[in-house]
């Protein structure tokens with residue numbers, strides 16, 4: 179046992195070393211390239227990493243970053259949460275009823291190709307310039323992907339599993355509740371993760387109008403002041419937040435939903 | 443413990459996707475009998491089994507215990523080839539309790555039943571394990587326990603050991619024989635394995651090549667238990683069955699143009 183462990187330790191150590199350090203190395207290389215490029219052009223065109231870092235410190239110390247992150251995350255949480263909460267039952271409903279699916283399919287297939295930014299004006303007319311329109315746009319960006327994922331999930335349920343439940347005495351409703359829905363948990367996780375990605379893509383468009391706070395708002399305001407480095411701060415914030423949210427989601431899924439065959 | 447029920451297939455024909463899969467099949471299976479269904483791949487063995495289970499619409503009459511089959515029911519348990527039919531989010535015990543829960547058996551009694559049936563199939567140590575933590579053979583035992591706990595009068599098994607390695611398969615065959623003796627349901631068992639059918643069955647039914655597959659022959663297996671394949675009678679039956687299946691398989695090959703007639 180110990181001998182075996184000793185045999186493989188060298189190999190696995192260098193593998194962990196590569197695993198932890200190669201992303202760091204690639205990020206450092208990216209920063210170096212950015213620095214090199216920024217020296218060739220005007221700061222308005224491409225601010226250097228250092229200038230961006232200084233801007234980040236500045237925006238952090240006056241509280242802008244915390245407020246922006248809080249505002250954007252709040253909008254995402256509400257819009258995404260509503261999209262997932264409504265999309266899951268709707269997708270299950272559509273996936274299990276051929277008639278409902280035939281009726282709603284044309285709408286799903288139509289709207290999922292229209293990006294949220296196309297609805298910005300309408301959202302403001304219908305929901306006002308406040309929070310509702312921003313949350314509404316994020317909701318729109320999330321619900322279809324959840325529905326589509328759930329329909330696929332329902333249709334992928336092993337028919338033999340349903341038959342097995344029927345021979346054990348389960349009726350239609352019980353099969354839906356105790357076989358179909360638990361079998362679609364991996365599709366719920368997939369849908370929620372894709373929806374999370376869409377929320378981050380949308381939050382910038384949602385904050386294009388009349389948002390005082392928010393990472394997207396920060397990016398749009400930067401234009402008025404000619405502060406390209408603020409744009410970079412916003413972009414980096416979005417990327418980091420998105421990465422962290424996805425990580426958190428995956429962690430929760432593998433921790434609490436593992437027995438539902440969730441693979442992330 | 444469980445009394446088996448007789449199965450009557452009266453002139454049944456089954457059409458799937460516009461294709462006549464089996465036609466005019468007649469077969470009477472006695473209560474408590476163990477019948478194996480053999481035939482070339484794709485002839486319609488699973489189709490016949492699914493029809494008895496009540497999964498498919500059928501022309502003609504299928505009666506189980508004298509009552510016409512109209513859909514799936516707890517009187518006919520099904521053990522599937524693939525153990526994906528287990529609920530991966532439930533423990534072994536919870537999987538077995540699924541049927542009793544529907545019947546309204548109280549929680550404590552249910553757990554006791556599950557324990558008893560898991561012990562019957564040799565899974566007494568795996569009560570709280572999830573299906574993903576069990577080996578292929580253990581998962582098939584779990585399927586059996588989940589079916590048997592409902593005390594079905596008929597157990598339909600579609601190549602239940604097809605995915606297992608040879609050793610596990612042998613163990614499972616012995617176990618199934620023991621469980622069948624203990625509970626005495628009627629069993630219809632689909633297999634590709636001629637040896638398996640001889641070791642287990644009271645009667646072996648062979649089918650012809652589809653489309654419109656029929657019953658080719660019915661053989662009584664008059665061998666004492668425990669059976670071994672070294673028994674000369676078993677060997678004779680084995681070669682008879684091999685020839686019968688061989689004839690049908692060459693028909694399939696000819697149909698598919700893989701073999702010249704007369705070769």
Ligand SMILES: Nc1ncnc2c1ncn2[C@@H]1O[C@H](COP(=O)(O)OP(=O)(O)OP(=O)(O)O)[C@@H](O)[C@H]1O
Nearest residue numbers: 458459461463482483484485486487488489490652
């Ligand atoms: N839904 C369906 N629609 C049309 N044809 C089908 C359908 N299901 C099965 N078949 C056809 O019915 C025939 C019998 O299938 P079945 O699964 O009963 O064969 P089998 O004897 O169990 O084969 P195997 O030994 O390979 O499991 C096959 O030719 C198959 O192509």
Ligand SMILES: [Mg+2]
Nearest residue numbers: 487488489600
């Ligand atoms: Mg089959």
